Amino acid sequence: MGNQNSEKTIQTNALPTIQGCGIGLRLEHFDEIKEQKPDIPWFEILSDNYLIEGTSQREYLYKFREDYPVTFHGVGLSIGSTDPLNMDFLKSLKKLKDEVQPAWISDHLCWTSAHGVVTHDLIPLPYTKSVITHIVDRIKQVQDYLGEQIVIENVSSYLQFKDSEMKEWDFINEVTRKSDCKLLLDVNNIYVSSQNHLFDADEYLYAMPQERIAEMHLAGYEDHGTHLLDTHSRPVTDPVWDLFTKAVEHFGDVPVLIEWDSDIPSLQRVMEEANKAKAIQQKVLPLCA
Amino acid sequence: MNLEELQQDFISAIFEKNNSTAAKHVTGDDRLTAEQRLGIYRGSVHGILTSSLGVTFPVTKSLVGEKFFDHMCDVFIDKYPPTSPFFVKYGGAFSEFLEQFEPAKSISYLSDVAALEWARHQVWHEVILESVDFSEMASLTEEEQATVWFELKQSLRLIESGYRIDLIWFAHQDGSEIKLEDVNIDEGVQLLIWKGTDGIKITQLDTNYQDYWDFLTAISEKNNITQLAGKFGEHLPSHLNRCIQEGWIKSFNRN
Numbered sequence: 001m002g003n004q005n006s007e008k009t010i011q012t013n014a015l016p017t018i019q020g021c022g023i024g025l026r027l028e029h030f031d032e033i034k035e036q037k038p039d040i041p042w043f044e045i046l047s048d049n050y051l052i053e054g055t056s057q058r059e060y061l062y063k064f065r066e067d068y069p070v071t072f073h074g075v076g077l078s079i080g081s082t083d084p085l086n087m088d089f090l091k092s093l094k095k096l097k098d099e100v101q102p103a104w105i106s107d108h109l110c111w112t113s114a115h116g117v118v119t120h121d122l123i124p125l126p127y128t129k130s131v132i133t134h135i136v137d138r139i140k141q142v143q144d145y146l147g148e149q150i151v152i153e154n155v156s157s158y159l160q161f162k163d164s165e166m167k168e169w170d171f172i173n174e175v176t177r178k179s180d181c182k183l184l185l186d187v188n189n190i191y192v193s194s195q196n197h198l199f200d201a202d203e204y205l206y207a208m209p210q211e212r213i214a215e216m217h218l219a220g221y222e223d224h225g226t227h228l229l230d231t232h233s234r235p236v237t238d239p240v241w242d243l244f245t246k247a248v249e250h251f252g253d254v255p256v257l258i259e260w261d262s263d264i265p266s267l268q269r270v271m272e273e274a275n276k277a278k279a280i281q282q283k284v285l286p287l288c289a
Numbered sequence: 290m291n292l293e294e295l296q297q298d299f300i301s302a303i304f305e306k307n308n309s310t311a312a313k314h315v316t317g318d319d320r321l322t323a324e325q326r327l328g329i330y331r332g333s334v335h336g337i338l339t340s341s342l343g344v345t346f347p348v349t350k351s352l353v354g355e356k357f358f359d360h361m362c363d364v365f366i367d368k369y370p371p372t373s374p375f376f377v378k379y380g381g382a383f384s385e386f387l388e389q390f391e392p393a394k395s396i397s398y399l400s401d402v403a404a405l406e407w408a409r410h411q412v413w414h415e416v417i418l419e420s421v422d423f424s425e426m427a428s429l430t431e432e433e434q435a436t437v438w439f440e441l442k443q444s445l446r447l448i449e450s451g452y453r454i455d456l457i458w459f460a461h462q463d464g465s466e467i468k469l470e471d472v473n474i475d476e477g478v479q480l481l482i483w484k485g486t487d488g489i490k491i492t493q494l495d496t497n498y499q500d501y502w503d504f505l506t507a508i509s510e511k512n513n514i515t516q517l518a519g520k521f522g523e524h525l526p527s528h529l530n531r532c533i534q535e536g537w538i539k540s541f542n543r544n
């Protein structure tokens with residue numbers, strides 16, 4: 001009865017190759033992409049928005065996936081929370097993964113929920129040994145459940161905890177190494193946090209574990225005078241392009257993605273940002289070779 | 290350091306105005322105090338949730354204006370923080386909250402409009418299930434048929450109001466020819482919100498489908514055929530046929 005239990009089969013290559021400069025798939029661009037099939041090597045989808053089966057959005061994604069490789073990017077994992085992992089959420093994520101076959105699944109090195117309350121925002125962690133143990137254990141649980149390595153992203157932050165025992169970059173190194181996960185290096189987040197906490201962005205960047213970087217993110221922030229706010233509502237700024245250039249020089253050919261989540265402009269405008277990133281890669285990479 | 294305690298204090302700082310407990314965990318400096326830094330997170334979380342409520346309740350928002358809507362959301366978010374990582378599940382208590390929210394009481398229909406918008410939102414995120422083959426009912430014995438009861442599709446909601454919330458809603462859609470000043474909104478209405486293959490529909494049951502409110506309600510209360518026949522008599526076959534044709538009924542069951 002009904003079609004809710006039928007298995008989806010999507011006409012795709014089993015393991016999509018992710019290369020070059022992608023952009024984040026947003027509802028506002030659905031129709032345009034469907035009609036024009038723009039030349040974009042891959043898209044990152046906000047997987048949390050597609051977890052409910054049978055919705056129009058999910059149906060769109062099945063079709064979309066026939067034309068483009070995708071990666072999943074989420075907020076709901078709350079990997080740093082002290083609440084138990086939300087198994088309903090994970091189960092839905094696994095089902096979506098099995099159907100859509102993303103190249104990888106990423107979420108953030110932070111917590112978004114605790115004590116049963118969900119903030120839907122990315123809240124930083126104290127950088128301590130005990131927190132590392134806690135997070136590593138949870139990343140391993142998620143990886144075991146999903147049957148693959150996950151990709152964890154560094155977040156922007158506006159505060160630091162008194163209890164932190166180490167630098168953020170040492171914390172990231174330890175977590176990714178001990179849990180054997182991959183890293184999504186958000187270059188904009190490094191810059192935003194470096195301004196908010198007055199550290200050297202280059203020192204952070206060069207400390208990142210090259211062999212674990214699966215992807216890089218670029219986005220725009222808002223300058224609030226006392227701090228930079230990571231809003232994904234603006235073009236990428238010059239200091240972030242500079243930091244990205246250094247990242248390409250240092251880490252080589254890593255897939256990069258433009259995130260634009262509020263005050264979303266035309267698809268054309270987002271593609272211009274992606275082309276800018278591509279131009280930097282093309283300029284820098286032959287020199288690295 | 291106890292991470293669980295730190296997270297509890299942080300949650301309180303985001304959903305209650307007092308952040309002095311959480312501030313103990315946070316470093317401040319001459320640019321921003323610990324409290325101000327926590328305030329950035331409170332502002333950011335409230336911003337994310339307010340904009341999500343604005344997307345789910347656009348007509349409610351335009352009825353009160355952006356500034357007042359943001360204020361309502363601010364109070365609502367502290368009182369009813371999200372408890373699910375599924376974003377679409379946030380806002381179910383908004384209509385109920387507005388009913389009790391003193392500053393909004395001058396707009397008596399506001400909470401019902403929010404209920405209509407929530408129903409549309411829920412229906413939009415429901416699966417459209419295919420109906421079973423009702424002709425199979427013919428193979429049941431008469432005795433078996435007497436105990437059959439029906440199940441409505443999940444992609445359907447029944448909503449009742451003392452105001453013409455349907456017209457209020459339509460009047461706020463782009464290109465609508467309905468002008469609120471021309472209609473009497475102080476009339477009761479019974480609505481069926483449902484997802485058809487071409488989008489979400491708002492069907493007024495009391496004029497176009499007389500009796501159907503009671504009929505669909507009886508079905509949702511799992512009345513069996515015998516009970517339905519008692520209530521709707523000779524109209525039962527035509528009511529049932531029409532509901533099946535419209536695709537409102539998903540299946541029939543016996544037990």
Ligand SMILES: [Fe+2]
Binds near residue numbers: 153186217259
């Ligand atoms: Fe990012």
